[in-house]
Amino acid sequence: xxxxxxxxxxxxxxxxxxxxxxxxxxxxxxxxxxxxxxxxxxxxxxxxxxxxxxxxxxxxxxxxxxxxxxxxxxxxxxxxxxxxxxxxxxxxxxxxxxxxxxxxxxxxxxxxxxxxxxxxxxxxxxxxxxxxxxxxxxxxxxxxxxxxxxxxxxxxxxxxxxxxxxxxxxxxxxxxxxxxxxxxxxxxxxxxxxxxxxxxxxxxxxxxxxxxxxxxxxxxxxxxxxxxxxxxxxxxxxxxxxxxxxxxxxxxxxxxxxxxxxxxxxxxxxxxxxxxxxxxxxxxxxxxxxxxxxxxxxxxxxxxxxxxxxxxxxxxx
Amino acid sequence: xxxxxxxxxxxxxxxxxxxxxxxxxxxxxxxxxxxxxxxxxxxxxxxxxxxxxxxxxxxxxxxxxxxxxxxxxxxxxxxxxxxxxxxxxxxxxxxxxxxxxxxxxxxxxxxxxxxxxxxxxxxxxxxxxxxxxxxxxxxxxxxxxxxxxxxxxxxxxxxxxxxxxxxxxxxxxxxxxxxxxxxxxxxxxxxxxxxxxxxxxxxxxxxxxxxxxxxxxxxxxxxxxxxxxxxxxxxxxxxxxxxxxxxxxx
Numbered sequence: 001x002x003x004x005x006x007x008x009x010x011x012x013x014x015x016x017x018x019x020x021x022x023x024x025x026x027x028x029x030x031x032x033x034x035x036x037x038x039x040x041x042x043x044x045x046x047x048x049x050x051x052x053x054x055x056x057x058x059x060x061x062x063x064x065x066x067x068x069x070x071x072x073x074x075x076x077x078x079x080x081x082x083x084x085x086x087x088x089x090x091x092x093x094x095x096x097x098x099x100x101x102x103x104x105x106x107x108x109x110x111x112x113x114x115x116x117x118x119x120x121x122x123x124x125x126x127x128x129x130x131x132x133x134x135x136x137x138x139x140x141x142x143x144x145x146x147x148x149x150x151x152x153x154x155x156x157x158x159x160x161x162x163x164x165x166x167x168x169x170x171x172x173x174x175x176x177x178x179x180x181x182x183x184x185x186x187x188x189x190x191x192x193x194x195x196x197x198x199x200x201x202x203x204x205x206x207x208x209x210x211x212x213x214x215x216x217x218x219x220x221x222x223x224x225x226x227x228x229x230x231x232x233x234x235x236x237x238x239x240x241x242x243x244x245x246x247x248x249x250x251x252x253x254x255x256x257x258x259x260x261x262x263x264x265x266x267x268x269x270x271x272x273x274x275x276x277x278x279x280x281x282x283x284x285x286x287x288x289x290x291x292x293x294x295x296x297x298x299x300x301x302x303x304x305x306x307x308x309x310x311x312x313x314x315x316x317x
Numbered sequence: 318x319x320x321x322x323x324x325x326x327x328x329x330x331x332x333x334x335x336x337x338x339x340x341x342x343x344x345x346x347x348x349x350x351x352x353x354x355x356x357x358x359x360x361x362x363x364x365x366x367x368x369x370x371x372x373x374x375x376x377x378x379x380x381x382x383x384x385x386x387x388x389x390x391x392x393x394x395x396x397x398x399x400x401x402x403x404x405x406x407x408x409x410x411x412x413x414x415x416x417x418x419x420x421x422x423x424x425x426x427x428x429x430x431x432x433x434x435x436x437x438x439x440x441x442x443x444x445x446x447x448x449x450x451x452x453x454x455x456x457x458x459x460x461x462x463x464x465x466x467x468x469x470x471x472x473x474x475x476x477x478x479x480x481x482x483x484x485x486x487x488x489x490x491x492x493x494x495x496x497x498x499x500x501x502x503x504x505x506x507x508x509x510x511x512x513x514x515x516x517x518x519x520x521x522x523x524x525x526x527x528x529x530x531x532x533x534x535x536x537x538x539x540x541x542x543x544x545x546x547x548x549x550x551x552x553x554x555x556x557x558x559x560x561x562x563x564x565x566x567x
Contacts (some may be wrong), residue, residue, distance in 0.1 A: 016358070017357050049383070081553050083558065209389060244543065247549060305401075310393050310395075310401075313389055
């Protein structure tokens with residue numbers, strides 16, 4: 001018996017094989033997703049990480065790879081954002097450093113939890129269900145806030161700026177002065193916030209901007225002008241720490257995926273920032289909150305509808 | 318002389334192969350080295366196996382291609398508080414991560430059930446075991462779930478009637494490697510049967526590996542994982558900083 005063989009590769013230059021996710025994906029799809037999320041970041045000011053990870057999961061990227069690669073991509077728009085805010089002197093580096101100490105501790109804890117969940121086979125479930133909880137919460141809060149603003153503006157009333165209020169949390173020990181933020185509060189509070197946000201960031205693949213921004217305004221009482229720049233500053237380090245830990249412990253950072261995404265997102269941020277003055281903020285928030293709610297509903301339906309097959313396989317490499 | 322005739326026929330055969338899919342750039346390459354390369358644009362591969370055998374009317378050819386073997390985990394979901402959560406898992410060892418069985422007519426017509434079992438031909442006749450120490454409630458259910466899910470992932474397949482025979486002397490078959498194929502050594506067995514008993518066989522290996530850019534990234538991520546992570550962060554910082562410089566002028 002004799003035999004011979006020929007190979008016939010199926011290739012398409014528009015597709016790119018993701019080396020860590022181990023699957024091909026259309027490069028324009030990923031670039032488009034990155035640009036869209038960047039536009040949102042530029043327009044609304046909050047990070048797109050919490051939308052990016054679920055979208056990647058919908059596209060079939062394994063959740064652990066999605067989470068780790070989004071952490072990687074978040075570094076770029078955060079660096080770019082901090083530099084712009086720094087120029088306008090909108091970053092409180094002292095507060096940012098305290099927050100990032102907590103953030104680095106928190107994200108390290110988060111990666112440990114992430115590994116544990118992976119070992120017991122509950123990672124996908126925990127990632128998806130925490131997204132359902134956070135997205136539905138944030139989506140509905142944003143929706144209500146934007147509707148309230150739209151109605152108020154229609155009535156012609158001008159909203160009053162919030163006064164900085166002291167609460168009991170500020171009175172914890174180790175009080176420190178934050179000159180830039182005009183605050184004299186316990187250092188433990190920002191560290192604690194940093195830890196909590198860091199844990200979430202590592203598990204969910206988000207920068208945590210959507211949690212840390214309200215926490216800085218309402219819990220710390222920081223001036224709103226400093227909040228975005230300072231939160232971006234700490235996100236750089238939390239995202240960087242998560243990326244390095246995920247890469248070294250789980251080998252789940254897909255640098256190709258992250259780089260295409262971040263090229264799209266940095267471009268989108270710049271375009272978005274140019275249009276912030278053209279489009280009305282409250283309408284933008286209305287659209288964004290609707291998207292967020294839709295994404296959380298899709299994730300929820302994935303969790304509650306009976307799967308077509310109760311069994312699923314994992315091929316160990 | 319026989320060799321010459323074979324190559325002549327082989328060339329005619331390969332010229333007449335129709336290629337499908339117009340959007341894909343299909344590259345036909347000699348597989349004499351037995352290497353399949355997963356490159357940056359890899360969407361899967363189709364391998365043409367063809368050759369000559371010394372046959373009579375009514376002979377059969379079965380081609381079994383087995384990929385690298387290892388651990389495959391199956392998880393089962395149950396409804397808890399209205400949500401479907403993975404609750405149980407079973408590890409199967411010695412499981413081929415790729416398996417393709419092709420034949421010129423239905424295998425049940427070629428071989429008796431007993432022979433199929435003995436020679437491990439068929440998706441349910443494999444020497445696969447549950448990892449020692451695992452308590453298992455429903456052996457058949459789990460094993461069927463393994464087969465079902467491997468088929469669904471395009472990693473296992475039974476392709477009856479897919480081997481074409483010509484003049485009792487030539488055979489030809491296609492092998493599909495999906496884009497999610499595992500890298501490693503693939504064993505190709507070509508079995509020639511007459512009246513249900515093995516007459517001759519030919520064994521060979523195909524090596525599936527990642528090549529070029531994606532292979533290097535994969536290797537660096539596996540072997541220098543911390544450095545890889547630091548590099549990934551630095552690259553992101555540089556791009557973020559770079560865009561800021563570029564867009565500052567506008």
